[in-house]
Amino acid sequence: MDHDLEAFRAEVRDWLADHLTGQFAPLVGAGGPGREHERTDLRIAWERELGAAGWIGLGWPVEVGGKGADIARQVVFFEEYARAGGPGRLSHIGEYLLAPTLIAYGTPEQKRRFLPPIARAEELWCQGYSEPEAGSDLASVRTTAVREGDKWRITGQKVWTSLAHLAQWCFVLCRTDPDAPRHRGLSYLLVPMDQPGIEVRPIVQLTGTSEFNEVFFDGAVTAAENIVGEPGDGWRAALATLGFERGVATLGQQVGFARELDAVIAAARADGRLDDPVHYDRLVDAWIGLRVLRYHALRTMGASSGATASIAKLLWADWHQHLGELAVDEPGAMLTEGEPYELSDAQRLFLFTRADTIYGGSNEIQRGIIADALLGKVGRR
Amino acid sequence: MTYTEEQQQLRDTVRAFLSRRGEDVWARLTGELGLTALAVDERHGGFGATLAEVGIALEETGRVLLAAPYLPTVATAAALGDAAADVLPGIADGTTVATLAVAEPGTARRLDALTTTARETADGWRLDGVKEYVLDGAGADLFAVVADAGLFLVRAEDTNRTAHSTLDQTRPQARVAFDGVRALRVGDERAAARAVDLHLLALAAESLGVARASLEATAAYLNTRTQFGVSLASFQALRHRIADLAVRVEAATSAVWYALRADPDELPVAAPLAKVVATEAAYAVTAQSIQLHGGIGFTWEHDAHRYFKRATTNRQLFGDPVTLRRLIGTRAGI
Numbered sequence: 001m002d003h004d005l006e007a008f009r010a011e012v013r014d015w016l017a018d019h020l021t022g023q024f025a026p027l028v029g030a031g032g033p034g035r036e037h038e039r040t041d042l043r044i045a046w047e048r049e050l051g052a053a054g055w056i057g058l059g060w061p062v063e064v065g066g067k068g069a070d071i072a073r074q075v076v077f078f079e080e081y082a083r084a085g086g087p088g089r090l091s092h093i094g095e096y097l098l099a100p101t102l103i104a105y106g107t108p109e110q111k112r113r114f115l116p117p118i119a120r121a122e123e124l125w126c127q128g129y130s131e132p133e134a135g136s137d138l139a140s141v142r143t144t145a146v147r148e149g150d151k152w153r154i155t156g157q158k159v160w161t162s163l164a165h166l167a168q169w170c171f172v173l174c175r176t177d178p179d180a181p182r183h184r185g186l187s188y189l190l191v192p193m194d195q196p197g198i199e200v201r202p203i204v205q206l207t208g209t210s211e212f213n214e215v216f217f218d219g220a221v222t223a224a225e226n227i228v229g230e231p232g233d234g235w236r237a238a239l240a241t242l243g244f245e246r247g248v249a250t251l252g253q254q255v256g257f258a259r260e261l262d263a264v265i266a267a268a269r270a271d272g273r274l275d276d277p278v279h280y281d282r283l284v285d286a287w288i289g290l291r292v293l294r295y296h297a298l299r300t301m302g303a304s305s306g307a308t309a310s311i312a313k314l315l316w317a318d319w320h321q322h323l324g325e326l327a328v329d330e331p332g333a334m335l336t337e338g339e340p341y342e343l344s345d346a347q348r349l350f351l352f353t354r355a356d357t358i359y360g361g362s363n364e365i366q367r368g369i370i371a372d373a374l375l376g377k378v379g380r381r
Numbered sequence: 382m383t384y385t386e387e388q389q390q391l392r393d394t395v396r397a398f399l400s401r402r403g404e405d406v407w408a409r410l411t412g413e414l415g416l417t418a419l420a421v422d423e424r425h426g427g428f429g430a431t432l433a434e435v436g437i438a439l440e441e442t443g444r445v446l447l448a449a450p451y452l453p454t455v456a457t458a459a460a461l462g463d464a465a466a467d468v469l470p471g472i473a474d475g476t477t478v479a480t481l482a483v484a485e486p487g488t489a490r491r492l493d494a495l496t497t498t499a500r501e502t503a504d505g506w507r508l509d510g511v512k513e514y515v516l517d518g519a520g521a522d523l524f525a526v527v528a529d530a531g532l533f534l535v536r537a538e539d540t541n542r543t544a545h546s547t548l549d550q551t552r553p554q555a556r557v558a559f560d561g562v563r564a565l566r567v568g569d570e571r572a573a574a575r576a577v578d579l580h581l582l583a584l585a586a587e588s589l590g591v592a593r594a595s596l597e598a599t600a601a602y603l604n605t606r607t608q609f610g611v612s613l614a615s616f617q618a619l620r621h622r623i624a625d626l627a628v629r630v631e632a633a634t635s636a637v638w639y640a641l642r643a644d645p646d647e648l649p650v651a652a653p654l655a656k657v658v659a660t661e662a663a664y665a666v667t668a669q670s671i672q673l674h675g676g677i678g679f680t681w682e683h684d685a686h687r688y689f690k691r692a693t694t695n696r697q698l699f700g701d702p703v704t705l706r707r708l709i710g711t712r713a714g715i
Contacts, residue, residue, distance in 0.1 A: 265715060274715075281703060284710035288654050292632050295639035299383055311631045370627050371620035374600050378614040 002072070009076045016084040019049060031088025032256070034352035036211035040090070040166060047091045047121035056095050057119040064103055064111050065119055071301055078252020082259075090163060094118035094125035098171050101188075101241045105229050114169075114190070128158040128172035128191070128215060129238065136365050138173070139183050139235060143217060145174035147231075150224045152176075152189055154197070154217040160359070164200045164213040167193050172217075173238050176231050186234035190226040197221065207351045208341035242361065251297050254290065257320065260349055261290055264327045267346065271330065279329070286326055289319045307373035310366035317356040317363060324353035383638065388437055395441040407449045411475020416451065418473040420458040425469035427458070432579075435459060436586040436641040443590025446684075446691050448551040450517035453480035456583035457525045460576035464567040465534060468523055480521040481580055482512035482557055483699060489514070490704045492577070499530040499564060508533055508564040511556065514698060518555025519544035525567070525576060526559065532568035532576055539563060549694040551687060575645075578652040580699050582640050585655035588695045589637045592630050592663035595688045599623060599670045606675075619673060626666045633662035650712050653705040661702055663692035 020028060024046050030038045050056055059074045060066020069077075089095075099118055102111055117123035134141040143156025154174060164170065170191050177185035193200075197220030202210035228237050265274070265283055273279045293316055300308050327333070327346035336342060343351065357363045384392070398414055411417045416438045421427020435455055442451050457479040458472045471477030488494050497510025508528055515524070519542050524535045541558040568576070600623060603614040613619055633655075640648070640655035667689040671678040678685040700708065 277707075280710060280715075281706050284706040284713075284715055287713060287715060288657060288706070288709060291650075291654060292636050292658055296632060296635035299635045299638050311628050314625075314628050315632060364621065367621040367624035368617075370624035374623060374627055375604055375614040375620060378604070378612050 005072055005076060008073055009080060012077050012080040013084070015053060015055075016080060016086065019053070020084055020086065024049070027087040028085040029087070031090075033088070033211070033355075034207060034209070034348045036088060036162070037209050039087070043087050043090050044121070044124070044166070046087060047089070047124075051091070051119055051121040054119075056091055056121060057099065057115070060099060060103065060115070060119075064115050075251045075301070079255055082252045082255030090124055090166060091118060091121045093127055093163060093167075094123065094169075097127060097241050098125050101171075101228060101237050104240055105188075105237050107225075109225065110190075110228065123168040124163060124166050126161050126164045126167040126170045126193070126215075127241070128161060128170045130160045131157060132159055136362055138238070139186070141173050141175060141186065143172065143174050144178070145172075145176050145187060145189055147176070147224065148221075151221045152224060152227070154189065154191060154220045154222070156217050158215040158217070160203070160212045161200075161215045162212055164193070164215050165202065169193060170215065171228070171241070173234055176234075180232060183235045184232050186238070187231045188228040188234035188237040189222055190228065191217075191220060191222040195220055206354070207343060207348060251294070253316070254294055254297065257290055257293070257316075257323070260327075260345075261286060261323060263345065264323060267327070271332075273330065282326060286319070286323055289322075293319060307370050310361070310369040313360065314363055314366050314370075320356050321353040324350035384433075384437075388434060391434055392437050392441060395438055396444070399441055399445045399447065402445075406447075407451075407478075408475060410449060410451065411473075415473075417455050417458055417475055420455045421469050421473040424463075425466055425473065427469065427473040431641075432459065432582070433641045436582070436637060439583055439586040440590035440593070440637075443587035443691075444594040446551045446591070446687055450478045450480065450520060452583050452587055453516040453521070453580075454478050456580045457481050457523075457576070459583075460525065460532070460572070460579045461534075461567060462572075464565075468534060472523075477522045478517065478520060479523040479525060480516050480518055481576055482515045482518070482524050482526045483577055483580070484513045485511060486513050486556075489697070490701065492700055492704065492708065495527060495529070497526065497528040497559065499528040499533055499566070501530075506530075506533060506564045506566050507561050508535060508559040509561055511558045513556050515555050515557050516698070517553055518542060518557050519553060524557060526564065527573045527577065528564075531566055531570050532573040533564040534567050535559060535562050535564050547694070549687075549690040551691060552694065575648065577699060578648050581656040581705070582637075582648070582652040584695050584698060585633075585637050585640065585652070585659040588656075588659040588663040588692060589630070589633050591688055591692050591695070592633060592659065592666045595663070595667045595670045595685070595692075596623070596626055596630050598684070598688075599626075599666075599673050602674055613673075622669065623673065626669055629662040629665055633659040650709055653700070653709050653712075656699070657702045657705050657709070660692065660696040664696050667692040 027039060027042060027046055031043055054067060057066040058069045058077055062068040095118055099115055102114060129138060131141050131143060143154065143158065145152045145154045154172065170193055172189045172191050174187055174189055175185050176187040197218050199216040201214045203212045203214060204210055268274045268279060268283060296312065296315060328350040333346055395414065415428060418427040419430040419435050419438060423429040439452060454472060461469060468477060472479055485495055485497065499506050499508050508526060510528065512526065522537050524537065526533045526535055539562040541560065543556040545554045547554050603619055603623065604612060606613045636655040636658040640651035643651040671685045671689055674683065674685050677683050696702065
């Protein structure tokens with residue numbers, strides 16, 4: 001056993017036990033996928049609490065203000081956070097998507113300007129990638145940015161933008177050279193959200209709640225230096241960000257999955273479905289599937305090939321969606337608590353997991369990436 | 382790190398040997414390569430390697446559907462301790478072929494309903510019962526037998542054996558009758574249960590090799606075969622199907638990898654779990670391999686059916702997936 005690691009685990013556990021109380025006690029179990037609308041003001045205060053204690057940027061290098069924690073320690077933090085019922089994070093898009101991209105491709109000035117406010121949770125970020133006509137085919141984005149003196153001027157529309165209504169900044173994939181081949185005319189801009197040229201509209205999902213938004217850019221501006229990489233070099237940075245997105249926090253996520261699975265099994269036990277051998281077989285299969293997710297994460301931890309991340313995404317997204325189906329496999333789950341459209345945990349799990357196989361690269365996109373690794377890029381349609 | 386450098390070398394050595402195996406495969410596999418000795422402690426003439434190394438050897442023998450009694454011998458060796466000191470050196474040097482007898486006629490889905498009995502007499506233990514589906518049972522020298530009072534060793538010459546012909550022609554099975562035969566008690570009920578778990582794990586590792594070889598052959602075929610003037614590998618319907626198979630093989634790899642390294646007290650869940658996941662993956666991959674090969678995959682001449690038949694058989698041995706899921710559920714407290 002690694003005693004340093006166990007000491008670190010105790011430190012995380014103690015800190016969470018000491019701080020996820022008092023004013024923050026209502027946050028236990030709040031937020032996260034399907035419940036992103038809950039208690040946002042208090043959750044922002046909680047993010048600052050985490051930041052003040054140095055828990056944000058744990059895995060960043062020390063040179064840029066991080067703690068330089070290895071993967072094992074980052075995993076421990078996620079596991080303990082999930083075990084304590086820590087609320088769904090709000091600063092994670094800056095911490096896990098933008099920050100690694102800046103660390104890899106940003107200028108020293110950009111790192112100095114943007115990383116510390118992420119680590120203190122003073123600035124929250126959102127991701128401006130998808131558009132109405134650019135979903136899986138991300139390279140076809142139409143939002144344009146035109147250089148005007150010391151500014152970029154941005155016009156277009158982004159969609160499926162998580163947390164846009166709370167974020168101070170957005171990283172936006174824009175077309176800056178309409179004449180270049182489609183992957184080469186893109187740039188990666190950092191854009192402040194609080195300005196007249198930006199409008200955010202929530203998207204009401206099939207759950208009746210909103211986690212995602214549409215963001216309209218109508219002549220919005222950002223300073224000329226707020227570009228990551230060179231003009232026309234945005235695709236490379238955008239892909240790097242997607243790679244970080246798929247690799248993050250898997251083992252911590254599984255602690256939440258285990259809690260959901262336990263609830264599904266407990267419900268089946270309570271209403272006698274566990275005595276049905278067919279239903280029992282399905283539930284044990286789900287239990288096995290979660291174990292496999294864990295073993296897979298342990299085996300592939302630290303591996304970085306694109307296909308590895310895609311395999312992990314397919315495994316957990318399909319598993320989670322199937323768990324949602326098991327959760328509502330009884331007639332009582334078809335009833336709701338009346339108006340407004342209030343969902344039970346089982347119903348929320350069932351409905352929200354339809355998104356798991358779409359966002360962060362749909363299952364079909366992931367299969368394409370895996371096939372590229374296995375067969376080479378032949379045909380590819 | 383997933384595998385150590387030594388483990389990678391072992392894999393390369395075994396793979397190179399199996400790719401150009403000629404005469405006397407069993408003698409060279411056990412003698413030159415010492416693959417059964419991996420599972421035998423140094424005090425008894427073995428190498429005392431871990432299950433992780435045994436698993437690598439089994440994965441490699443699965444890749445080529447090796448027609449030799451490696452799996453039952455090495456898995457039985459792994460299940461035996463000091464009480465079997467007399468037989469272990471023979472297993473380590475390959476002169477003794479051993480196998481485990483568990484299932485009985487009519488109990489394939491009821492591993493808890495075994496009726497083979499052991500009784501202690503003035504001159505040692507005597508065993509009564511009939512065992513079914515015993516791997517390489519007709520050719521084995523030594524049986525490890527799961528009975529009511531634990532795990533027992535029986536010499537082959539004391540038994541009545543009936544060889545079966547099998548769907549998977551690369552691995553024979555036999556029915557073995559024990560009619561008041563002399564037996565050596567080498568472990569209690571826990572040791573007997575562990576012997577079964579080790580065979581589940583061995584079948585999982587071997588099935589992983591079957592699945593991976595079948596997946597690679599199928600991918601190679603899609604890249605070779607041309608129809609409509611283009612490579613089959615350019616069709617999305619086929620690309621996505623093989624991607625799904627690759628995901629199943631990766632999941633099986635992780636389940637087997639973990640079980641081979643699990644603490645002994647985790648094995649009762651990790652081993653059947655790995656067996657379910659790996660044999661289901663091998664079945665899916667080898668079945669789809671026939672489909673993706675088209676007409677040639679349905680011929681006797683092509684290897685695809687041999688992989689399919691081994692995968693199908695492995696899925697049934699020592700408990701099919703439904704039986705094992707019930708077992709896992711019970712052991713996990715569900």
